[in-house]
Amino acid sequence: MQLTKFTDYGLRVLMYVQGAGDRLVTIEEVAGAYQISKAHLMKIVNALARGGYLHAVRGRSGGLRLAKLPENISLGEVVRATEPDFAIVECFAENSPCVITGCCKLSGVLDQALNGFMAVLDAHTLADIALDPTDFEVVFELK
Numbered sequence: 001m002q003l004t005k006f007t008d009y010g011l012r013v014l015m016y017v018q019g020a021g022d023r024l025v026t027i028e029e030v031a032g033a034y035q036i037s038k039a040h041l042m043k044i045v046n047a048l049a050r051g052g053y054l055h056a057v058r059g060r061s062g063g064l065r066l067a068k069l070p071e072n073i074s075l076g077e078v079v080r081a082t083e084p085d086f087a088i089v090e091c092f093a094e095n096s097p098c099v100i101t102g103c104c105k106l107s108g109v110l111d112q113a114l115n116g117f118m119a120v121l122d123a124h125t126l127a128d129i130a131l132d133p134t135d136f137e138v139v140f141e142l143k
Contacts, residue, residue, distance in 0.1 A: 001117065007082040009036055010044050014053060014078065014126050018070045019136035024063025033140050044082075051081040070130055076122035086114055 012034055017025050027045055031038040045064060048054040055067040066073070087093040089110055091101045101107070131139065 001088045001114065003079065004083060006044060006047075006084075007079055009034070009041065010048055010078060010082045011075070011129075013041070013044060013048060013064075014066070014073065015130060016140075017054065017064050017066055018126055019131045019140075022065075024057055024061070024065055026063045030064075047082060048078075051078070053078060053081075066126075070127035071125050073126040074122055075124045075126070075129070076118050078126075079118070079121055088114060 013030055016030050016033060027038060027041050030036070030045075031041045034041075045054060045056065049056050049067070052067050053073055054064050056062070056064055085093070089107065090096055091098045091104060091107045092110075098104070
């Protein structure tokens with residue numbers, strides 16, 4: 001299974017905003033730090049704000065901050081909110097055209113694997129993966 005870039009970048013945005021501490025972070029700043037398209041990042045930020053993970057402050061001195069404490073942002077929740085589907089194989093999709101869907105045992109094994117993957121993500125929060133503030137400053141060359 002591979003997460004979409006949308007989800008990957010969503011997690012990176014949350015890590016960046018958390019690492020920035022109390023200051024507001026702009027989309028332009030995050031786009032520059034990760035070398036991501038600003039237009040694509042705006043879609044991601046909107047999804048994270050709608051999901052209740054980010055709070056966007058409008059205006060000239062606006063920016064982004066976390067809408068929840070990092071320890072209350074489950075990685076599993078974020079992945080579920082940003083991934084379009086979890087059909088890792090054809091038979092997981094609705095109306096699967098696979099001819100062995102009804103009797104195939106592989107789908108059960110893959111379903112267990114997916115559940116295990118999500119269980120690990122559910123066991124961790126943004127606080128668990130956050131950069132240390134000094135590492136954050138070094139990585140992103142902030143002073």
